Amino acid sequence: MGQDQTKQQIEKGLQLYQSNQTEKALHVWMKVLEKSSDLVGRFRVLGCLVTAHSEMGRYKEMLKFAVVQIDTARELEDADFLLESYLNLARSNEKLCEFHKTISYCKTCLGLPGTRVGAQLGGQVSLSMGNAFLGLSLFQKALESFEKALRYAHNNDDTMLECRVCCSLGSFYTQVKDYEKALFFPCKAAELVNDYGKGWSLKYRAMSQYHMAVAYRLLGHLGSAMECCEESMKIALQHGDRPLQALCLLCFADIHRSRGDLETAFPRYDSAMSIMTEIGNRLGQVQVLLGVAKCWMARKSLDKALDTIERAQDLAEEVGNKLSQLKLHCLSEAICRSKGLQQELRAHVVRFHECVEETELYCGLCGESIGEKNSRLQALPCSHIFHLRCLQNNGTRSCPNCRRSSMKPGFV
Numbered sequence: 001m002g003q004d005q006t007k008q009q010i011e012k013g014l015q016l017y018q019s020n021q022t023e024k025a026l027h028v029w030m031k032v033l034e035k036s037s038d039l040v041g042r043f044r045v046l047g048c049l050v051t052a053h054s055e056m057g058r059y060k061e062m063l064k065f066a067v068v069q070i071d072t073a074r075e076l077e078d079a080d081f082l083l084e085s086y087l088n089l090a091r092s093n094e095k096l097c098e099f100h101k102t103i104s105y106c107k108t109c110l111g112l113p114g115t116r117v118g119a120q121l122g123g124q125v126s127l128s129m130g131n132a133f134l135g136l137s138l139f140q141k142a143l144e145s146f147e148k149a150l151r152y153a154h155n156n157d158d159t160m161l162e163c164r165v166c167c168s169l170g171s172f173y174t175q176v177k178d179y180e181k182a183l184f185f186p187c188k189a190a191e192l193v194n195d196y197g198k199g200w201s202l203k204y205r206a207m208s209q210y211h212m213a214v215a216y217r218l219l220g221h222l223g224s225a226m227e228c229c230e231e232s233m234k235i236a237l238q239h240g241d242r243p244l245q246a247l248c249l250l251c252f253a254d255i256h257r258s259r260g261d262l263e264t265a266f267p268r269y270d271s272a273m274s275i276m277t278e279i280g281n282r283l284g285q286v287q288v289l290l291g292v293a294k295c296w297m298a299r300k301s302l303d304k305a306l307d308t309i310e311r312a313q314d315l316a317e318e319v320g321n322k323l324s325q326l327k328l329h330c331l332s333e334a335i336c337r338s339k340g341l342q343q344e345l346r347a348h349v350v351r352f353h354e355c356v357e358e359t360e361l362y363c364g365l366c367g368e369s370i371g372e373k374n375s376r377l378q379a380l381p382c383s384h385i386f387h388l389r390c391l392q393n394n395g396t397r398s399c400p401n402c403r404r405s406s407m408k409p410g411f412v
């Protein structure tokens with residue numbers, strides 16, 4: 001298969017893919033990979049395969065194609081191709097919750113010689129890196145990367161990237177519990193979809209609706225949460241988007257748990273868990289187990305809760321997510337206290353405080369915790385976060401955590 005025919009077949013696959021005939025599209029692309037001798041064409045088709053498998057949640061296959069794509073890029077001896085394939089490798093690892101590897105591949109990307117394409121992809125590299133830092137609960141570094149990605153998006157008028165960064169920032173503020181910002185950013189993403197997204201894939205709309213649902217639930221607006229989540233799930237089902245289906249099911253379960261309807265919550269947690277397991281989203285599994293443990297606690301089934309927490313703790317340690325570990329120790333603490341298990345209780349208290357130290361989840365001004373309950377936060381230009389009220393009361397000009405000047409206007 002020569003250059004022209006390769007191009008034609010890739011295009012044919014794209015048309016099939018866009019009209020939701022995914023399996024047929026994959027078949028066409030695999031044939032190209034088998035038969036084409038055109039290196040650039042092979043590189044492109046591998047890119048299509050990476051994207052398609054990512055969207056379906058087949059992350060292990062995604063990783064396999066990304067690895068082959070790197071070999072192809074090396075054969076082509078071209079910096080742009082190499083960058084693109086390393087970005088795909090970083091993303092595959094991000095999806096598989098291999099956060100340290102993600103960060104290391106992102107750093108490889110940033111170390112490659114600067115090119116025109118490099119300027120375009122730099123924002124996406126920063127976004128992936130931010131997501132990985134967030135996965136490790138390294139909040140300051142995560143925020144720094146997201147801010148960088150946002151700057152790239154603004155400088156290049158890349159509204160699609162901006163939309164994705166806003167969703168990640170929603171997730172960030174959900175975790176550090178500034179629910180106002182947790183809602184603000186996905187709303188901003190939804191606005192971008194409305195204003196610019198006519199030609200975009202519907203997954204952007206679905207993604208912003210999902211993040212809005214999460215924030216609405218935390219704010220206690222369960223009706224709006226339900227509406228957004230249903231909208232997101234509808235699109236996820238139409239597109240065979242397994243990863244988003246899993247997240248929506250988790251969100252539905254959390255909404256029902258918030259309503260006190262555990263009977264309805266449990267089967268949704270189960271469904272979410274089975275998809276998370278199928279696709280290999282281990283951090284998602286931890287989040288499901290956290291919800292399930294809270295249900296068991298609400299039912300006063302403390303032994304079942306402890307079993308669930310133990311499973312979650314293993315997974316959380318495996319992926320290196322400190323925030324979940326912190327939350328799990330906190331739950332264990334409560335259970336051990338009510339069961340009168342003094343020794344275990346002390347161990348959990350110690351581990352809990354270690355996690356607080358490691359995540360730096362305390363305000364450098366008042367010394368109190370961040371992320372324990374909903375409060376308005378503000379980041380300084382160094383990306384360290386503080387209580388908004390503490391910054392206003394102290395009128396500080398340099399960051400108490402790192403002593404960097406904060407004369408520049410702060411991050412939104």
Ligand SMILES: [Zn+2]
Nearest residue numbers: 363366387390
């Ligand atoms: Zn404070």
